[in-house]
Amino acid sequence: MANLKEVRERIGSVITTQQITKAMKLVAASKLKKATDRITVMRPYSDKLFSILENILANVDVEALNLNFSQEREVKKVLILLITSDKGLCGGFNANLNKKAKALIEGEYKHLKGQGITVAAIGKKGRDFFKNYEGVGVDATYQGLFADISFENASKAAEFAMKGFLDGSFDRVHVVYSEFVNAATQIFQQEQFLPIAQFESKEGGLNADFLFDPDKEELVGELIPKILKTQFFRFILDSNASEHGARMVAMDQATENANELLNELKLLYNRERQAAITKEILEIVGGAAALEEA
Amino acid sequence: MQVDILTPESKLFSGEASSVILPGISGDFELLENHAPVIAALKKGTIVLTSKEGKKNVEIEDGFVECIQNKVSVLIGGGSVN
Numbered sequence: 001m002a003n004l005k006e007v008r009e010r011i012g013s014v015i016t017t018q019q020i021t022k023a024m025k026l027v028a029a030s031k032l033k034k035a036t037d038r039i040t041v042m043r044p045y046s047d048k049l050f051s052i053l054e055n056i057l058a059n060v061d062v063e064a065l066n067l068n069f070s071q072e073r074e075v076k077k078v079l080i081l082l083i084t085s086d087k088g089l090c091g092g093f094n095a096n097l098n099k100k101a102k103a104l105i106e107g108e109y110k111h112l113k114g115q116g117i118t119v120a121a122i123g124k125k126g127r128d129f130f131k132n133y134e135g136v137g138v139d140a141t142y143q144g145l146f147a148d149i150s151f152e153n154a155s156k157a158a159e160f161a162m163k164g165f166l167d168g169s170f171d172r173v174h175v176v177y178s179e180f181v182n183a184a185t186q187i188f189q190q191e192q193f194l195p196i197a198q199f200e201s202k203e204g205g206l207n208a209d210f211l212f213d214p215d216k217e218e219l220v221g222e223l224i225p226k227i228l229k230t231q232f233f234r235f236i237l238d239s240n241a242s243e244h245g246a247r248m249v250a251m252d253q254a255t256e257n258a259n260e261l262l263n264e265l266k267l268l269y270n271r272e273r274q275a276a277i278t279k280e281i282l283e284i285v286g287g288a289a290a291l292e293e294a
Numbered sequence: 295m296q297v298d299i300l301t302p303e304s305k306l307f308s309g310e311a312s313s314v315i316l317p318g319i320s321g322d323f324e325l326l327e328n329h330a331p332v333i334a335a336l337k338k339g340t341i342v343l344t345s346k347e348g349k350k351n352v353e354i355e356d357g358f359v360e361c362i363q364n365k366v367s368v369l370i371g372g373g374s375v376n
Contacts, residue, residue: 038303045300048367052333052360151302151371213318213334222335223358226371233302 004276007269014265018258024089025251028244032183035241038149039180042237046230053223060216062199068166069224070195077116078109079161079170081193082130083177083235084123085243086146091250093178093243094125096188101126101176104190105136118170122146122157122236149240151233158232162225165194177235178242184249186242193232196224295327295364297343299352301371306352307343314366315342316359325361332361341368 082101084094101119109117113135120139121127127140142157164170173194179187212219297314299307315324317339325332336357343350357370 041304042302044298044305045302045369048298048300048360048369049358052358052367052369055360055362056333155371210331210333213320213323213332219333219335226358226369229371230302 004269004272007265007272011262011265011269014258014262018255018262021251021254021258025248025255028248028251032241032244032248035237035244036180039234039237039241042230042233046234049223049227049230053220053227055210056212056216056219056223057199059210059212060220065199065217065220067196067199067221067224069162069228070198072195073168073171075109075171076112077170077172078112078118079164079173080104080117080119081157081161081173081175081177081232081235082119082121082123082126083175083239084121084126084129085239086124088125089250090243090247091253093186093246094123094129097176097178098126098129100188100190101130102133104174104176105133120157120160123239145236146240149236151229154233154236155229158229161193161232162228170194175232175235177239180238180241180245183245186246191235193228196228295325295329295366297345297366297368299341299343299368299370301369306370307350309345311343311345311366313344314368316368317341317354318359325359325366328364329361331363332359334359336368336370 080101082097084097088094105113105117105119115135117135118137118139119126119130119133120142121130122142122145124143127138127143130136130138142153142160145153145157161170161173165173172192174190175193176188176190179189181187214222295311297307297309297311298305313324313326315322316334317337319335319337322339323334336354336359338355339353341352341354343352352370354370357368359366359368361367
């Protein structure tokens with residue numbers, strides 16, 4: 001038989017836990033709002049950037065463009081930019097991202113294990129996962145990105161990958177991140193960051209008689225790094241929003257679970273209390289009857 | 295003409311302006327009403343906007359500008375590669 005006092009104490013501790021998960025949910029919700037605002041602010045910028053590129057491509061001979069960022073080489077060294085969160089308690093968020101990266105390592109690049117796979121962990125959870133992983137080097141230089149999210153900081157990580165690609169330290173760069181759909185839905189993605197696909201000649205861009213300064217080819221060369229950085233910044237913002245969304249959902253679930261547990265415990269507590277009272281009454285009645293008989 | 299100055303993190307300016315002077319990669323230039331379509335890269339320098347409210351300066355590191363049909367979009371951002 002459960003002890004009444006024990007049950008009461010458990011109820012108390014479940015209530016405290018529930019208060020914490022509730023508070024964490026609210027915090028996550030407000031952070032999510034901020035994170036989605038940042039995505040909204042950045043969208044016109046990236047849209048415009050792409051439309052400028054399109055407008056140039058409509059006026060240029062695409063085949064003649066010689067872009068060093070789209071150079072395909074034999075893949076000997078791979079960099080995986082793994083964007084996870086710094087903090088846990090967000091359901092399967094980090095586990096899924098780590099799994100995505102692991103699938104890439106164990107699948108396509110299995111033969112490079114031990115010689116040419118580097119995981120640049122952005123976010124502590126990814127670093128912790130791959131820290132002791134066999135045959136994979138971990139670079140945690142850009143780990144602190146989520147403490148202070150800015151275009152400048154994100155650019156540094158993107159530049160590291162771009163530089164590494166240009167000087168031959170990496171032949172291919174992948175990004176593992178989480179695409180933000182809405183608070184309850186994240187899509188865990190793996191994308192090839194570099195080399196970029198060769199451009200196709202675009203019809204349809206604005207066929208105005210543009211003045212270009214510097215010339216078109218050079219402009220494309222200038223635009224591409226900017227676009228790559230913007231793209232990477234989007235990955236960071238998306239992952240950030242996804243993290244808070246995932247945490248919000250996880251904490252909501254936890255609050256709900258605590259509620260269920262609380263109901264069960266309360267039922268148990270009342271039943272026990274009732275049993276104790278009944279027992280007491282029985283004893284009194286029994287005692288009284290015995291007295292009467294005497 | 296309509297001028298928008300955007301960064302990945304904020305909208306620095308959006309509104310009507312009569313003139314905008316930009317630090318182009320091969321020299322400063324000014325965009326006025328009904329300018330021909332332009333796409334240009336920008337270098338470190340100052341953008342000078344003239345609107346009804348007066349003049350406004352924006353310091354930039356680098357960026358791009360596109361001007362079509364009296365719509366000027368200036369995209370600027372932080373550090374650069376190379």
